[in-house]
Ligand SMILES: *[C@@H]1O[C@H](CO)[C@@H](O)[C@H](O)[C@H]1NC(C)=O
Ligand SMILES: *[C@@H]1O[C@H](CO)[C@@H](O)[C@H](O)[C@H]1NC(C)=O
Ligand SMILES: *[C@@H]1O[C@H](CO)[C@@H](O)[C@H](O)[C@H]1NC(C)=O
C-alpha cells in the first residue's frame with residue numbers, strides 16, 4: 001500500500017504535467033459473472049500498472065511491475081478474482097478481468113499506468129446488473145401469484161388483466177432484499193369469482209430490463225376415465241415447452257436441440273406431444289389425472305402459460321362408485337323383498353277368505369303389480385284389520 005501511494009504521490013508531485021487523465025468509462029457487469037474493466041496505455045519500457053478502487057483507503061485491486069503480478073498488498077475482497085491480459089500488456093492493454101462480480105464491486109476504479117515515457121490515469125465506473133431471468137405466474141384458488149428473484153437494481157411489478165379487469169379484488173406487491181443485496185419480488189392478485197377465461201399478465205422490470213409472464217385460463221375441460229384427452233397449447237414454432245401437473249409436478253419438457261424428457265411416472269399416460277405443444281393424455285382414473293395442467297412456453301423476454309383445469313367424469317365401475325352401486329343394490333333388494341312379502345301375505349289373507357269358496361286361483365289381484373309401493377304401505381295396516389275383522 002505504501003509502495004502504491006508512493007507511486008501515486010510521485011506521479012502527482014513530479015509528473016503532474018505529463019499525466020493524462022481520461023474521462024470515466026462505465027462498465028455494466030452481470031452479477032456472478034466475469035467482467036473486463038478496459039484500460040489502454042501507450043506502451044513503452046518499465047511498465048508499472050496499478051488498479052485501485054477509489055473508495056476509503058483507495059484499496060489495491062491488482063498491481064503489476066517488473067513484468068510480474070504483484071499481489072502482496074491486494075485487498076482481500078479481490079483475492080483470486082482479478083487478472084490482467086499478460087500477453088497484451090506489451091501492446092498497451094492494461095485491462096483488468098474481474099471474476100464472480102458482486103454488488104460490493106460497484107464503484108469507481110483507477111487504472112494507473114506508468115512507463116519510462118509517461119503516466120496515465122484512466123477511470124472506470126463499474127455498475128452491477130442482475131437481470132430478471134424468469135417470471136413465474138400461477139393461479140391457485142382465485143389467487144394469481146407472480147414471482148421473480150435475484151434482481152438488481154430494485155424491480156417493480158405491474159399487472160394487466162383482460163378482458164375483465166373489474167374482477168380484481170385485491171392486489172399487493174412485496175419486495176425483499178436477500179443477503180447478497182439482490183431483490184426478490186412477488187405480487188398477489190385476488191379475483192372476485194372463479195374466473196375461467198381471463199388472461200393475466202405480470203411484468204417485472206427495473207431501469208435495465210423487463211420480463212413478462214402471461215397466463216391464459218383455458219375453459220375447464222372434462223374427460224371420461226380410460227380415454228384420451230387433448231390438452232391444447234399453442235407453442236407455434238417455439239422449442240422450450242414444459243408441461244406441469246398441479247403446479248409442481250413436471251410431466252415433460254422439450255427444449256431446442258435436446259431430447260424430449262418425459263418424467264417416468266407420466267410415461268404411460270402421455271400418448272403424444274404435438275408440434276404445437278398440445279398434449280395427448282391418457283386418463284386412467286380421476287384420482288390420478290384430475291387437476292391443473294399447465295403448458296409453459298419460455299421465450300427470450302417472457303413466459304407464456306396456458307392453465308387448464310381437467311375434471312374427470314365418474315366411472316360407474318370405479319372403486320368409489322362401487323360402494324354407491326352396492327347401496328342402490330341393497331335398497332332395491334329391500335324393496336323387492338318387501339313386495340314379495342306383501343304378495344305372499346296377500347295370498348295367505350285371500351286364501352283364508354277363499355277357503356270356504358275353494359277358489360284359490362283367483363286370489364292375485366291385478367293392481368298388486370301396478371302399484372306395489374301403495375300396497376307396501378297398506379301392508380302395515382291391513383293385517384290388523386285382518387286379525388280383528390275375521391270372526
Ligand atoms: C485487452 O485484451 C482483452 C483480451 O483480449 C480484450 O478483451 C480487451 O478489449 C482489451 N482491451 C483493450 C483496451 O484493448
Ligand atoms: C384451495 O382450496 C382448497 C379447497 O377449498 C383448499 O383445500 C386448499 O388448501 C386451498 N389452497 C390454497 C393454496 O389456499
Ligand atoms: C394494482 O394496484 C395498483 C396500486 O395499488 C394499481 O395502480 C393497479 O392498477 C392495480 N392493478 C390491477 C390489475 O388491479
Ligand SMILES: *[C@@H]1O[C@H](CO)[C@@H](O)[C@H](O)[C@H]1NC(C)=O
Pocket residue numbers: 247248
Ligand atoms: C409441491 O408438492 C408437495 C408434495 O408433493 C407439497 O408438499 C408442496 O406444498 C407443493 N408445493 C407447492 C408450491 O404447491
